[in-house]
Amino acid sequence: MxxxxxxxxxxxxxxxxxxxxxxxxxxxxxxxxxxxxxxxxxxxxxxxxxxxxxxxxxxxxxxxxxxxxxxxxxxxxxxxxxxxxxxxxxxxxxxxxxxxxxxxxxxxxxxxxxxxxxSQQQTLGFASDNALVAVGQRIWRGGLPEKGVPACAGCHGPAGAGIPAQYPRLAGQWSDYTIAQLRAFAQGTRNNNVPMSQIAARLSDHEIKAVAEYISGLR
Known part of the structure; x- marks a missing residue:
């Protein structure tokens, strides 16, 4: 835009x-x-x-x-x-x-x-790249210990439902939007969550895309 x-x-x-x-x-x-x-x-x-x-x-x-x-x-x-x-x-x-x-x-x-x-019902999302989904699923469920990246599910829940007042719901979110936000956290252009900035900075762009693709199909 x-x-x-x-x-x-x-x-x-x-x-x-x-x-x-x-x-x-x-x-x-x-x-x-x-x-x-x-x-x-x-x-x-x-x-x-x-x-x-x-x-x-x-x-x-x-x-x-x-x-x-x-x-x-x-x-x-x-x-x-x-x-x-x-x-x-x-x-x-x-x-x-x-x-x-x-x-x-x-x-x-x-x-x-x-x-x-x-109060509104979110429309279902769909992942389309199976190779990316496989990588994203691994990061979502187990993190990347070698990079100090915790499992996404630890905060956002196994199904991406989040926890009210603590962590946002991510399941079904557009992958393009999630990619943009993770990049913003990593690059320091979004500064309202220090842990997320630190985590995103440790992810490669391929890993960011993989996590976003997996999230888009969560439900």
């Missing part, structure tokens, strides 16, 4: 989110978050997030992640990481497309949209 395309998406979607937020008169205090409102979350998802992530959190391709079925706490954390926090010069997770949207979401609406996506 080129810079002009990103700019157009940002401007169109910010206009949408401004309308949504203004129409609802959002004013939830950060220290008094209510129970997540799935209807409100759906409104934001459909009117703001759908262009990239789909109305139900199932994106059309690997340029954008599937959010359906993702743990709400993880999505909340990521949206917070896109924001520049007080006392810092840049966000922990730099993303020129996501930053403007995260910045204008209240804490309540962040919780609302995260809960809505968590």
């Amino acid at each position: 080129n810079r002009l395309s990103r700019s157009v998406i940002v401007l169109q979607m910010l206009a949408g989110i401004g309308t949504v937020l203004a129409g609802a008169g959002v004013a939830a205090a950060a220290d008094a978050l209510a129970k997540p409102d799935l209807n409100r979350g759906q409104t934001i998802a459909v009117q703001v997030c759908a262009t990239c992530h789909g109305t139900d959190g199932n994106s059309a391709g690997g340029a954008f992640p599937k959010l359906a079925g993702q743990h709400a706490d993880y999505t909340v954390k990521q949206l917070g990481n896109f924001k520049t926090q007080p006392g810092t010069k840049q966000p922990e997770r730099k993303n020129d497309v996501m930053a403007p949207f995260a910045a204008v979401l209240s804490e309540q609406d962040t919780a609302n949209v995260a809960a809505y996506f968590a």
Whole structure:
């Protein structure tokens, strides 16, 4: 996606989110978050997030992640990481497309949209390269002890379901998206998880592709 395309998406979607937020008169205090409102979350998802992530959190391709079925706490954390926090010069997770949207979401609406996506059913993914899958499966289940790489399943679970509030669901995620994130961790352009940065830096590009391919077919 080129810079002009990103700019157009940002401007169109910010206009949408401004309308949504203004129409609802959002004013939830950060220290008094209510129970997540799935209807409100759906409104934001459909009117703001759908262009990239789909109305139900199932994106059309690997340029954008599937959010359906993702743990709400993880999505909340990521949206917070896109924001520049007080006392810092840049966000922990730099993303020129996501930053403007995260910045204008209240804490309540962040919780609302995260809960809505968590409640949705993720579409099944499929792996297509058997040779890569075999390598990825070995890394997922047993790691690479000679490189100091732990088994992915140790944190994300044997089936990639993750653990709420700790580790994200990965099963069925687009391989292209997983490759991009592992590369970003390895290269230091994504800095919001120190263990993942260390692990990804020890993987070759072939191993990154293999793990991503295996993840795409997990269910």
